[in-house]
Amino acid sequence: MEVPDTSESWKTKINTVAIGATQDEGGTRAGVVRVGGAGCIPGAAYEGDAGERPVVAVEVWDVAPDNWPAELTRHYGDALNDPGAWAQKGIEMGADLVCLKLTGTHPDAADRSAEEAATTVKAVLKAVDVPLIVWGCGVPEKDNKVLPACASAASGENCLLGSITEKNYRTLVAACLADGHKLISESPLDINIAKQVNILAQDSGFDLKDIVIFPTTGALGYGLEYVYSIMERGRIAGLSGDQLLQQPVISDVGAEAWRAKEARASDDDVPGLGPAERRGPLWEGITATNLLQAGGDIFIMRHPEAMKMFKEAVDEFMGVGSV
Amino acid sequence: MNDDAKSKKHTGADKPATVNILFSPDGVGVEVPRGTSILAAARKAGVFINSLCGGDGVCGKCRVNVRLGRVRGRTSEFLTRDEIREGFVLACEANAESDLVVEIPETSRIIGEVREADPTAARFSADEHLPRSAEELRPLFRKHYIELTPPTLEDNTADLERLEFELGKVSGDTEFQMGLKVIRRLPETLRKANWKVTASTAYRGALTEITDVAPGNTARKNLGIAVDLGTTTVVAQLIDLVAGQTIGAAAKYSAQIPYGGDVVRRILYVAREPDGLAQFQELTANDVCMLVQELQDRYRLGIGDISAVVAAGNTTMMHLLLGLDPNEIRREPYVGVAYGPPPFRAAELGIKIDPRGLLYCMPCISSFVGADIVAGVLATGIHKRDKLSILIDIGTNGEIVIGNREWMMCASASAGPAFEGSESSCGMRATAGALDHIRLADCETLLSFSTVGDSDPTGICGSGYVDLLAELLRLGIIDRTGRINTDMDCSRVRVRKDNVPEFVVFGADETGHGKDIFLAQEDILNLLRAKAAIYAATLIMIKQLSLSFDEIDEIMVAGAFGNYLDIENAVLIGLLPDVAATKIRFVGNTSIAGARLACLSRQRYAEAHEIARSMTYCELSTDAKFMDEFVSASFFPHTDIERFPSVMAKLGR
Numbered sequence: 001m002e003v004p005d006t007s008e009s010w011k012t013k014i015n016t017v018a019i020g021a022t023q024d025e026g027g028t029r030a031g032v033v034r035v036g037g038a039g040c041i042p043g044a045a046y047e048g049d050a051g052e053r054p055v056v057a058v059e060v061w062d063v064a065p066d067n068w069p070a071e072l073t074r075h076y077g078d079a080l081n082d083p084g085a086w087a088q089k090g091i092e093m094g095a096d097l098v099c100l101k102l103t104g105t106h107p108d109a110a111d112r113s114a115e116e117a118a119t120t121v122k123a124v125l126k127a128v129d130v131p132l133i134v135w136g137c138g139v140p141e142k143d144n145k146v147l148p149a150c151a152s153a154a155s156g157e158n159c160l161l162g163s164i165t166e167k168n169y170r171t172l173v174a175a176c177l178a179d180g181h182k183l184i185s186e187s188p189l190d191i192n193i194a195k196q197v198n199i200l201a202q203d204s205g206f207d208l209k210d211i212v213i214f215p216t217t218g219a220l221g222y223g224l225e226y227v228y229s230i231m232e233r234g235r236i237a238g239l240s241g242d243q244l245l246q247q248p249v250i251s252d253v254g255a256e257a258w259r260a261k262e263a264r265a266s267d268d269d270v271p272g273l274g275p276a277e278r279r280g281p282l283w284e285g286i287t288a289t290n291l292l293q294a295g296g297d298i299f300i301m302r303h304p305e306a307m308k309m310f311k312e313a314v315d316e317f318m319g320v321g322s323v
Numbered sequence: 324m325n326d327d328a329k330s331k332k333h334t335g336a337d338k339p340a341t342v343n344i345l346f347s348p349d350g351v352g353v354e355v356p357r358g359t360s361i362l363a364a365a366r367k368a369g370v371f372i373n374s375l376c377g378g379d380g381v382c383g384k385c386r387v388n389v390r391l392g393r394v395r396g397r398t399s400e401f402l403t404r405d406e407i408r409e410g411f412v413l414a415c416e417a418n419a420e421s422d423l424v425v426e427i428p429e430t431s432r433i434i435g436e437v438r439e440a441d442p443t444a445a446r447f448s449a450d451e452h453l454p455r456s457a458e459e460l461r462p463l464f465r466k467h468y469i470e471l472t473p474p475t476l477e478d479n480t481a482d483l484e485r486l487e488f489e490l491g492k493v494s495g496d497t498e499f500q501m502g503l504k505v506i507r508r509l510p511e512t513l514r515k516a517n518w519k520v521t522a523s524t525a526y527r528g529a530l531t532e533i534t535d536v537a538p539g540n541t542a543r544k545n546l547g548i549a550v551d552l553g554t555t556t557v558v559a560q561l562i563d564l565v566a567g568q569t570i571g572a573a574a575k576y577s578a579q580i581p582y583g584g585d586v587v588r589r590i591l592y593v594a595r596e597p598d599g600l601a602q603f604q605e606l607t608a609n610d611v612c613m614l615v616q617e618l619q620d621r622y623r624l625g626i627g628d629i630s631a632v633v634a635a636g637n638t639t640m641m642h643l644l645l646g647l648d649p650n651e652i653r654r655e656p657y658v659g660v661a662y663g664p665p666p667f668r669a670a671e672l673g674i675k676i677d678p679r680g681l682l683y684c685m686p687c688i689s690s691f692v693g694a695d696i697v698a699g700v701l702a703t704g705i706h707k708r709d710k711l712s713i714l715i716d717i718g719t720n721g722e723i724v725i726g727n728r729e730w731m732m733c734a735s736a737s738a739g740p741a742f743e744g745s746e747s748s749c750g751m752r753a754t755a756g757a758l759d760h761i762r763l764a765d766c767e768t769l770l771s772f773s774t775v776g777d778s779d780p781t782g783i784c785g786s787g788y789v790d791l792l793a794e795l796l797r798l799g800i801i802d803r804t805g806r807i808n809t810d811m812d813c814s815r816v817r818v819r820k821d822n823v824p825e826f827v828v829f830g831a832d833e834t835g836h837g838k839d840i841f842l843a844q845e846d847i848l849n850l851l852r853a854k855a856a857i858y859a860a861t862l863i864m865i866k867q868l869s870l871s872f873d874e875i876d877e878i879m880v881a882g883a884f885g886n887y888l889d890i891e892n893a894v895l896i897g898l899l900p901d902v903a904a905t906k907i908r909f910v911g912n913t914s915i916a917g918a919r920l921a922c923l924s925r926q927r928y929a930e931a932h933e934i935a936r937s938m939t940y941c942e943l944s945t946d947a948k949f950m951d952e953f954v955s956a957s958f959f960p961h962t963d964i965e966r967f968p969s970v971m972a973k974l975g976r
Contacts, residue, residue, distance in 0.1 A: 166804050192955040192962045199803055199964070244962075 007047045010239040013039040014051060014297075015209045015246050017182055019097065020131025021158035026180075029157065030129035033097050035212070035297040036248030041235060042293050043317055054292055054314050056307050057097045057133055057300045058090025059254045062112060062120045063104030068302075069264040071280045075304050083120050084127030091128055093304040094311060099133040100124050105146045106137035114149035121150045125157060133160040133250075133298075135184070140168035148175035155179040160250075160298075162186065163214055166197050173204040184250060186214040189223075189230050191237070195244040212298065213247045219256040219263075220287045228294040235295035251291045254302030257284035281305035289313045344423045346370045347390070348781070348836055361387055361394070361425055362414035372414050372427055385414040392423035461925045462564040463526045463666075463683055464534075464631035466542040467493050471518040482509050486536065490522050496531040499524075505535060505679075512536050523630060525681045526925045527666060534630075534679040546570070546629045548618070548676070549918035550611055551695065552636025552644060553577065554586055554719035555740040556752055558915050559614035561622060564630070567923055572915075573617045574752060576745070578606045579643070584746060585719065585737065586639035590649045604646035608673040611644075615676060629676040632669055633922040635685040635914045637693030637720065638662070645672065645684070652690040662687040663932055683928065685918055686935035691735045691942075696722045697935045698917025701927060703879050703910060706731060706934050710876035713861065715899070716913065717742050717785070717882035721857035724938070725864055725875075731934070732868065734941040736860035736949075738853040742785040742882060747846040748825075749839075751782030753884060756835050758787035758828065760889065763794040766813040769828075779835030783828070783842070785884040788850055791828065791842055793892035796959050797974070800826060803959045805847040819843075851957055854898040858961070859952035860943055861900065867941060872900045881913040894970065897960030901967040 016037035021027025038051030064080040065073075075093075079085040087098040102117050104110040121134060134150050136143035148171060151161055162184025164172050169185075176183045185201055187194035194213055202208055215234060218227040231249060238245035257263050263283035267276055284306035288299050292313060301307050344364045345352045353368035362385055365372045372385050383401030389410045394417040402411050414425075469489045474480065480488070483506055487499050513520060516538030523535045523545075545565050551558040558574040582603075583589045593599040615629060634644060638659050642649040645667070647660040663686035670678050685694035685701075696716060705712045707728055714724040721738035724731055744750035744757065751757050755776035762770040774780045783791065795801040800808055800816065807816055807824040815827045829840040865872060872878075880888060880899065888909040893899045899907055910916075921928040943949045955962040960970045 167806065170808070170810060190954060192951065192958075195955075195962045196804065196958050199958070199962070203803060 007044070008040075010039055010041075010048050011241040012239060012243075012246060013037060013049065014235070014238055014248055015211075016052060017160075017210065017212055017248050019133070019158060019160045019182055021156060021180075025158065026156040027158055028125065028129070029131055031131075032158075033131045038295075039239070041232075041239065042295055045318075050318055052297070053318060054297050054299060055096035056094065056310060057099035057298055058087065058093065058095035058307075059300050059302050060086045060090060060098055060100050060124065061103045062100065062117060063110050065103070069258065069266075069276070069280065071264075071276045072258060072302055084123045087124050087128045091130055094307050095130075095301070097131045097133060097298075098124060098128055099135060099300045101135045102137055102146055102150070104137075105142055107139060107142055109137070114146045117146045118149040118153035121153045125154060131159065132157065133162070133184075133300075135162050136172075138163075140165075144168065144171040147172050151175040151179040151181055154181070158182065160184060160212060162212075162250075164197060164201060166193055166200065169197065169200050170204060173201050173206050176210075177205060182210045182212060184212050184214050185247070187216065189216045189218075189226060191230060191233055191245070194234060195242075198244045198247070208243060208247065211247045212250050213245070214250050214252070217252045217256045217287075217291070219253075219260045220283055220290065221262065222256065222260055224287060224290055228290060231291065231294035231296065248297035249295055250298040250300065251288070251296040252300045253288045253291065254284055254300055254306075257287045257306075258302060277305075281309065285309035285313075292317060342392075342419045342422050344368070344419055344425060347424060347426045349427070350836070355419065357420065358395075358418045360396075360415055361389075361412070361417050361419065361423070364419065365414060365425075365427075370427065380413055380416045383413065386411050386428065387414045387417075388412075388426040388428060389417065390424040390426050393420040394418060394423065395420050459924050459926055460567050462545070462547065462631070462923050463633065463921065463925055463928055464545065464547060464564060464681065465494065465524050466521050466545045466565075466630070467524065468519075468521050468540040468542040469493055471513065471520070473518050482513055486513070486520075486522065486533070490524070490533065494524060494531070496524065498530050499533055500527065500530045501533045505533065509536060512538055523677075523679065525631070525666065526928065532681075534681070535677075544628050546624065547631040547633065547922040548611075548615055548629055549915050549922050550614070550632060550634040550636075551698075551912060551915035551918065552607065552611075552634050552640040553695070553743075553914070554637060554640060555580065555584070555743050555745045557610045557614060558912060559611065559618060560915055560919055561618040561624075561629075562919055562922055564923065569919065570622060571618055573614045573621075574754070575610060575613060576752075578610050579603065580745075584740060586637060586649075587653050589643070590639060590653050593643075593648070594650045600643075600646060600648055603643045605673060607640065607644045612673070612675050615674070626675060627677045630680045631683060631922060632674060632676060632680070633683045633685065633918045633928075635694040635698035635918040637695055637718075638687040638690050639693075641684055641687055641694055657690040659687065659690050662689070663935060683921065685921060686932050688733065688935050688938045689940045691720075692722060692733050692938070692940055694935075695914035695917075696724060696733055697931050697938075698915070698921070699881055699913035700724055700731065700917070700934050700938075701920055701931050702913040702916035703881075705879075706930075706937070708876070711870070711874060712877045712879060713875055714879045714881060714910075714913070715857060715861060717853075717857060717880065717884075717898075718914075719743065719745075721853070721860060723857070723861050723864060725868065725870075726938075730939070731937060732864060732939045732941050734860050734864050734943050736856040736943055738856040739849060741846070741849040741853040742788060742884070744782065744784045744788075747783070747788070747849060748843045749782045749828075749841055750788070750846070751784055753784040753786070756781030757784035758782065758791075758840065759784050759884075759887070761787060761790045761794060761828070763798060766798055766800050766811060766815060780829050780833070780840055781835040782840060785882065786888045788842075788846075789884070789892050789896060789898065790889055791826075792847065792850060792959070793889070793895040795826060795842075796896065801847060801959075804957075805844075805851045805959060807844055807847070851959070854896060855953050855956035855958075858897055858900070858956040859949060862956070863943060863946060863949055863952055864941055866948075872902050875902070875906070878902065878907045879910045879913075880907065881910050884909065884911075894967070895960060895973060897956060897958070897967065897970070901960070901969050 014036040020029040020032045034052045039048030079089045104112040160182045163186035185197040234245045263280040281303040288310040355364045396416040521541045525532045547562045547564045549560045560572045561570040582592045639649045666681040666683045669680045669682040687693045716722045719740045721736045724733040756778040757775045761772040764770040825841045825843045827841045890907045960967045
C-alpha cells in the first residue's frame with residue numbers, strides 16, 4: 001500500500017532579515033548574519049525551504065553582573081568587566097553575533113547615561129567584527145534617551161535594536177529609521193499584541209520586513225510549553241499568509257534559563273540534582289533546543305557548553321527531513 | 324469691595340439677612356433668608372433634589388455637596404465620615420449661614436428630558452412597531468366607561484355579575500377576577516353613580532382583573548409608564564394608553580451607582596449587608612418613583628392617572644426591583660429567582676401610581692440576559708423576520724442577539740458603561756449640552772460639532788465619543804492602541820501632572836459649565852475595551868453559528884447614544900463590523916421601546932414571553948476564545964485589519 005503524502009504546503013515564507021553591514025554596505029562588520037527565510041515549520045524541510053540557519057548571540061552586559069552564578073562567571077572571568085573583551089570571548093565560544101544588553105542603564109541599577117551607553121556600543125563594535133544586537137533596560141523613559149544615542153553611535157552598522165512595545169515605540173522606531181537599524185518588537189506572550197506592535201511600527205513608517213519578533217521567553221519548567229505554543233501559533237500564522245507574523249523570532253534563552261533555581265543553585269543547595277557544571281548548561285541548552293523546534297531564529301545565550309550543545313542540535317535539526 | 328460688604332466681613336455679629344445659593348450643575352441661583360435649609364432653597368429655585376421624607380431628615384436621600392460657603396445643622400447618621408469630610412450634608416438638615424455653592428450629586432437628580440433617539444428611530448418605532456389595529460392596541464391596563472341597566476324585579480342579576488356582563492360586552496374579555504374590597508364597595512359605587520361607572524381592568528394572562536370601579540366616566544385618562552431599568556441609567560416614558568402615544572420621557576442615573584458600577588458588585592453588597600436587599604429594592608423603586616413624579620409634575624397629572632408600569636432591565640435589576648434575592652445569579656449554576664414574574668400591585672413595591680395599578684415586568688431569559696434584550700427583540704421585530712438580523716444593545720453590558728423567526732441566540736459581554744457616558748472624565752448621557760457629533764479639520768481646528776438641544780457643551784455622550792475617537796484616529800492624534808501622541812505639535816494635547824495625556828475638545832470659556840471638556844487617556848482605553856468586548860462577542864457568536872457578517876441582512880444598534888450615531892465612524896473604530904453602511908441601522912433605546920409596546924398591547928406582552936422562551940443563550944465566559952478575540956479587538960479598528968477593508972482604505976493603508 002502506498003503511504004499517502006500528508007505534507008503541508010505553505011503560502012508564504014518567513015521574512016529574511018539581515019543584521020550587520022560590511023564595509024561595502026556602509027558598516028564595519030566582517031560579515032552579515034541572515035535570519036528567517038523559512039518556508040516550512042521547523043524540522044519539516046520536505047515541505048519547503050528550511051531557511052537560514054538559526055543563530056546564537058552571546059549575551060553581553062554593559063556592567064558586570066552581580067548575580068550570575070559561579071558556573072557562568074568562571075567562563076568569562078575578568079572579561080565581565082569589559083564589554084568588548086566579553087563579546088570577544090563569546091565569539092570565541094562559537095556565537096554568531098553579540099547581544100549587548102544595557103542593563104546598567106536601568107535607573108535602579110547603575111543608571112548609566114545615554115552617552116556612557118553609546119560609548120559601550122562603540123567599544124563592542126570595535127572589539128568584534130560580528131553584527132550587534134543592542135537591547136535597552138526596559139524602562140520606557142530611559143530607553144527613549146539611551147537607545148537613540150546608541151542607534152546614532154552605531155549608525156550604518158545595521159544593528160538589531162530593541163525593544164519596542166505596545167506602549168513605547170515611537171522614539172525607537174524613529175531612531176532606527178534615521179540610523180538604518182532593524183527593530184525588535186516585543187509582546188507579552190500574546191499573538192494579538194505581537195501583531196499590534198508590528199502594526200504600530202508599520203503605522204510609524206517602519207517596514208515589517210525589518211522587524212524581528214520577541215514573543216517573550218520562558219525557561220524549561222517555567223512556562224516553556226506556553227511560550228512554545230505561542231511561537232508555534234505565530235509561525236503557522238506567518239507561513240499561512242499573515243504578514244504581521246512573518247517576522248523571524250528572537251528568544252532570550254540565557255537570561256530565562258539562568259533564572260531557574262535548577263540552573264543556578266549550588267550543589268550544596270540542591271543535592272541530588274547533579275553537578276552545577278552539568279545542570280546549568282543543560283537547562284539552558286534544552287530550553288534553546290525546544291524553542292528551536294517552535295520556530296526560534298535568534299537565540300541569546302550565556303554558557304559555552306549550552307551554546308555548543310545547541311549548535312550541534314541545529315546541525316542535526318537542519319538536516320532532518322531535507323530531501 | 325464697598326464699605327458695606329467690608330463691615331459684613333469684619334463683624335461676625337452683623338451677618339447678612341439673606342444669602343445667595345447657587346446650585347450646580349444646574350447653574351441656578353436663589354436668594355433666601357439666612358438660615359434657610361438647602362432643600363427649601365432648592366424648592367424655591369425650582370431645582371429638584373430627591374427627598375422622600377419631605378425634609379424630616381429621616382430618609383437620607385437629599386444628600387448634596389456644599390462646595391463653597393458655611394452651613395449649620397446637626398450631623399446625620401446617613402453620611403459616612405468620608406462624605407462629611409468631602410462636604411456632603413443632607414439638604415433638609417443644612418441651613419445656609421453664608422452664600423453657598425451647592426452641588427447636587429448625579430444620583431439625587433433628574434438628568435433632563437430624554438429625546439427620541441433620532442428621526443430614524445422615531446419613525447422606526449412609530450411606523451413599524453406601534454400597534455396599528457384596534458386589535459393590537461389593547462393595553463395591559465384599560466378603562467371602560469359603562470352604563471349599566473339598573474336592576475329590576477324582572478332583571479335581578481347581582482351587582483358583580485351585572486358589571487361583568489356589561490364589561491364583557493364592551494371589552495371583549497370573558498374571565499374576570501376581582502378583589503374582595505372592590506366587590507364590597509361595589510353596591511354603593513354603582514348606586515351612587517347612578518349605574519354609570521368606569522371599570523379599570525388589568526391583563527393577567529387568561530384572566531382579566533377588574534382592579535377598580537369608579538363613578539362617572541374617567542376612561543379617557545389612562546396613562547402608563549414604560550421604564551428601562553438600566554444598570555447606569557433609568558429612563559421612563561409616559562404613555563397615553565388611550566391614544567397609543569408617548570407623551571414624554573425622563574431619565575436619571577441609577578441611585579445604585581454608589582454601591583457599584585456593575586451588577587456583580589451590587590449583588591455582593593446585597594449579600595453582605597443586613598437589609599441590603601430591602602435597601603436596594605427601595606433604591607430601585609425610588610428611582611422609578613422619582614421619574615414618575617417628574618413626569619406627573621411636568622404634565623400636571625394626578626397620582627391616580629397612572630395605572631400601570633411596565634419595566635424592562637437586566638435580570639439583576641429586575642430582581643432588585645421586585646426585592647428578589649439576586650445572589651444565585653452570580654453563583655454556579657447561575658439561576659435567578661424568577662424570569663417571567665406575574666404582574667404585582669405597584670404599591671406593594673413602593674411605586675407610587677394609582678394604588679390599584681399594576682407593575683408588569685418584561686420577562687428575562689437567563690441570569691445574564693435580561694428583560695431589556697427581550698424588549699429589544701420585541702421592538703425591533705427580529706423574531707418575525709425571515710432574514711437574519713443582529714441586534715447589538717450597547718449598555719453597561721453589551722448584549723447581542725442573532726436570529727430570525729426560526730431561531731434566536733443571544734450573548735452578553737461586559738463592556739462597561741463608557742459609551743453611556745459614565746465613568747469617563749467628561750462623559751454624560753445624551754441630554755442637553757452633550758456633545759453628540761464632532762468633526763476636526765486638523766488637530767487644532769474643529770470643523771463642526773453639535774450638542775443635544777444646541778446648548779453650550781457640558782460633556783460628551785456616546786455618539787460624541789464614537790466621533791471623537793474616529794477623528795483622533797484619522798488625524799493620528801491617537802495611535803491604534805488608543806494612546807495619545809504627545810510628540811505631536813498640538814495645543815489641544817496636554818499632559819496632566821500625573822503624566823497622563825488629555826485631548827482638550829473645548830476650553831472652559833467655550834462650555835456651558837465653565838470647565839474644560841476633554842478626553843483623557845484612560846477614557847480612551849475604557850472606550851477601547853468596551854468596543855472590543857462588544858465586537859469580540861459578536862464575532863464569536865457569528866463564528867459559533869458558522870456564519871459570516873455578509874450573511875446578515877441587517878445589523879441594528881441600540882443603546883443610549885445621542886440623537887444619532889455616525890455608523891461610518893462606529894465602523895472606523897471597530898465597534899461595528901465592516902459591512903455596507905446600508906446594512907447597519909441605529910435604533911435607539913429598544914429596551915424602553917419594547918416595554919412601551921408591551922404596555923400598549925397585551926398581544927405584544929404575550930409575544931415577549933414567547934421570545935424569552937425561544938432564545939438560546941450562548942455563554943461567553945466559558946468560551947476560551949473570548950479573551951483571544953477580545954485582545955485582538957482591543958485595537959483600532961482591529962488587529963486583523965483584513966476584517967475592516969473599508970477602514971484600511973480610509974486610514975491610508
